[in-house]
Amino acid sequence: MKRLFTIIAVIIICCANTTAQERLRSYRLAQSQQTEPVLPHIEKKDGRGRFILNNKPFLILGAQLWNSSAWPYILDKEWPQLEQLGINTLEVPVYWQQIEETKGQFDFKNLDSIILGARDHNIKLILLWFGSYKNGSSQYAPEWLLHDTKNYPRMINAAGQELLVLSAVSKNNVQADMNAFTALMKHIKEVDEAQQTVIMVQVENECGSLGTDRDYSDEANTLFAREKESSENFQAACFAEYVEKVAAAGKAVYNLPMYANVWMKDMDYRRPGEYPSGGPTVNVLDIWKAKAPSIDLIGVDLYINYAPTFHKMCSDYAGKNNVLFIPETGKGIEFARFQFYAIAQYKTIGLATYGIDPFHADPHDKRDSTKLDEKFSDIAANYTLFSNAFNTILDAQWQHTIVAGAQEPDLKEQTLSLGDYDILLQYGFPTYRTPPKNSGRAMVIQLKEDEFIVLGFDAKFTFRPKENAGFGSCEIISVEEGYFKGDDWIRKRFWNGDEVYHSTLLPQGVILKIKLRKTKAAFKGTIKANFEQ
Structure with missing residues (x-):
């Protein structure tokens, strides 16, 4: 009997995979019979910016999954709550360690399932490339790369200690990331160009180095001596150039809008390395804009519920030739209030609340997994109103009449x-x-x-x-x-x-x-x- 159940389970899984693959093949066939679609893009004019989807302005009303929740068995349970929240866009991680478990062999089955699920629920996707860098670390790189520190070197701190952060001056590191990211973008183009379920891509996540202000490896020290920059400025240039190479390689294959996000420098007394040094914080934003032209914007992650800080960060990232996008915010009434300012005063192209799904492993976050958590009720109420005045809000943003x-x-x-x-x-x-x-x-x-x-x-x-x-x-x-x-x-x-x-x-x-x-x-x-x- 146990063997019978096993056989039935295998048949069901195979049928599910076959169905998903057949659906994607049918989409590709339809795509091949269409004229080349106009891709999503960011339109800029006179210091303003707006997101264009299907030749129309689009306001991203989003949510982001917990870090380890971008798996079909999680999302199959989560789609109803996402509909309750009223989002039009979901931010979903793509894990380098999962898609390239074996060097040079790529597996996109999980991603394909997520794309199909989003289409079924009329939700757009922003993919978050958890590649070389995630929150000032490199924990999402594949095992084969992390074990081989000779060929894929790490950053070294001032005490000579090796960190769990890939060196941004290593050609091997960036080439490996470029290879995987290019494969990802090629696959998205093949399965999604006509439908445009995936509308934007985040390249890396909160780039930077925790635990050191810069890389003190021999190769980095040689470059640092030549550049004659401060440690943080030097590291910002290294990370920006690294991200630029990855983004440019991906765009050459499929030219979707791409952005980098920032773990903000929220307190002036914090030193580089106490926050991810070299990430696109406001004090090095100009370096990132100059060194990474393939990055369309720098998105700011905002979790501090203090209004003056919120306004300062929005003002900083809505200027300096940058279009404001808030890919991560907190939940609760404070952030529901902030959304009104972000849209009207700072003309954001979109925002997303973080940690929407209750199927996480955070021991400090109590949730009722059977329904949308009450913590998100004010955000859900906002999204309902914004959706019911969608075009009017977008027109008013562009005309400065809001x-x-x-x-x-x-x-x-x-x-x-x-x-x-x-x-x-x-x-x-x-x-x-x-x-x-x-x-x-x-x-x-x-x-x-x-x-x-x-x-x-x-x-x-x-x-x-x-x-x-x-x-x-x-x-x-x-x-x-x-x-x-x-x-x-x-x-x-x-x-x-x-x-x-x-x-x-x-x-x-x-x-x-x-x-x-x-x-x-x-x-x-x-x-x-x-x-x-």
């Missing part, structure tokens, strides 16, 4: 400006919530001179004339609650009476279309609802 505000523990109200109007946002709603959640967040988009979209949660809004705008007050002519289907506005109901009196965005989130009328003089009296007399 602003946002968000509550902080010490911020109870703030004023935004757009067109001829100031918009006062007041927080602390709903007043019956105990304890307070600091959940207020709002986005305002100008459609016409006196017509606006307001979307968000738990914020009271008041439109007022800007100073010296030429009118003394304004009236709300109409308020419609609804959503966008493509470019078309779909009204669900009118707001009037008490709803307009309160002018407060709902706890579950709401999108409002508001039409105003400018008037010469402001009303001087006090208005209250009859039930508040």
Whole structure:
């Protein structure tokens, strides 16, 4: 009986693999009969940038798996929760140690299964190449390479100790990575160019060296003496040149957008090596931009829930000829608030919350594996609203007709400006919530001179004339609650009476279309609802 079950299991597995392979072959056949597709790309103009997919702007509303979760048996359980979160893009690691367990032999069965699963759930993929570098280390390189330190040397620290970090000055190391990455990109092109399920690729992950400010190997020391740079600048140039060679080789095969992400230098007192030295931190960002032109952007990983730090990092990486992308953020209400700023103020092309799946091995992260964890509920609510105003948000980003505000523990109200109007946002709603959640967040988009979209949660809004705008007050002519289907506005109901009196965005989130009328003089009296007399 045991043997019978084994035979049945083998048959089922073989059938599943055959089905996946047949499906991919059918996709390739259809692809060969089509004209060459326009690939995803990043459009840049006048210091702005936007992601283009299928010839249309696209906003990445994403999530990233835990490091070791990019396996079919995990994702088969995770797809329903990803749909609950409301993502349109999933960030998935591809492990060098898995695809090239034997040197020169490549296995993409896991990746093929993930691509097909994403297609079945109408989710796009960003692949994260866990190749030579992952979080300041080289733990995802294959065993055959890590064992052979003579041919594939490691970085050496100042004390002469060998580290688990591949030397970035080694030609053998970069060539091995280029070979594997080129094979990966070739395979993606073969199975996915027509469907474009895979829309972007991250090259390495949080590149840099932990445990040393630079490589002190003999070869590196010779180069360092010649360059006459600081240790961190030297190491940044080495890593940037390494990543450039890998990215350029991959792009030559299949020219998808590619980026590198950064473990940010969050505290000025931290020394290089206490964070990954030589990674694309803001102090060496110019070196990376110059040395790695095949990298389309540097994505910033943001986990600190302190608003001033968030704003500083977004400002740093939305400038310096870089398009802002946030491939990793935390979960919870703080990061849900930050998303409004990232989209409206810093014009990000996308963002993703990290660690979405509950099938991890973190002993500190308690989850209910049967449903989407409550920690992600505010992110899910955001994604629902953003999806229901998708094209409108993208157009407003490009036209600079979008602003946002968000509550902080010490911020109870703030004023935004757009067109001829100031918009006062007041927080602390709903007043019956105990304890307070600091959940207020709002986005305002100008459609016409006196017509606006307001979307968000738990914020009271008041439109007022800007100073010296030429009118003394304004009236709300109409308020419609609804959503966008493509470019078309779909009204669900009118707001009037008490709803307009309160002018407060709902706890579950709401999108409002508001039409105003400018008037010469402001009303001087006090208005209250009859039930508040």
